[in-house]
Amino acid sequence: MLKKPLGRQRRPRRGATLVEFALVGTLCLLLLFGIFEYGRIVMLQQVLDNAAREGARYAVVHTNDLTTTDIQNRVLGFLAGQNAQLQSFSITVYKTDPSTGVNTGVWTDAAFGEGIAVQINGNLRPILPTLLFVPNPLPMQSRAVMYSEAN
Numbered sequence: 382m383l384k385k386p387l388g389r390q391r392r393p394r395r396g397a398t399l400v401e402f403a404l405v406g407t408l409c410l411l412l413l414f415g416i417f418e419y420g421r422i423v424m425l426q427q428v429l430d431n432a433a434r435e436g437a438r439y440a441v442v443h444t445n446d447l448t449t450t451d452i453q454n455r456v457l458g459f460l461a462g463q464n465a466q467l468q469s470f471s472i473t474v475y476k477t478d479p480s481t482g483v484n485t486g487v488w489t490d491a492a493f494g495e496g497i498a499v500q501i502n503g504n505l506r507p508i509l510p511t512l513l514f515v516p517n518p519l520p521m522q523s524r525a526v527m528y529s530e531a532n
Contacts, residue, residue, distance in 0.1 A: 467503030
């Protein structure tokens with residue numbers, strides 16, 4: 382039977398595994414939270430775009446029989462409660478010049494072929510802004526412009 386020399390015995394590394402896991406685990410958690418956070422931002426932007434588009438579609442057909450509050454309620458319905466994630470949240474409906482996007486008046490005065498815009502603004506507070514290099518708050522905006530179908 383072979384014996385190991387006395388000077389070459391292995392010493393136990395009890396604390397090394399814990400330190401290595403702490404470093405690697407922290408990096409993995411940061412990566413995971415980053416994926417979740419950026420996924421949440423992309424999802425919220427898609428929901429805002431969809432709600433603005435549906436609000437504009439609804440507004441261009443109903444220039445004579447609906448109010449701004451009706452259009453805002455329609456947009457809120459398509460937001461499905463996601464607006465709770467936003468601070469300084471607002472929904473604006475207005476008549477616009479489609480080429481410049483400038484507000485040109487009240488949307489109910491839009492004649493056939495003039496643009497009607499629905500704009501949603503808000504500020505998102507990220508979960509880990511400093512670690513993920515995301516501005517805090519993150520301004521989010523969506524605007525949809527469609528041509529009026531008023532008679």
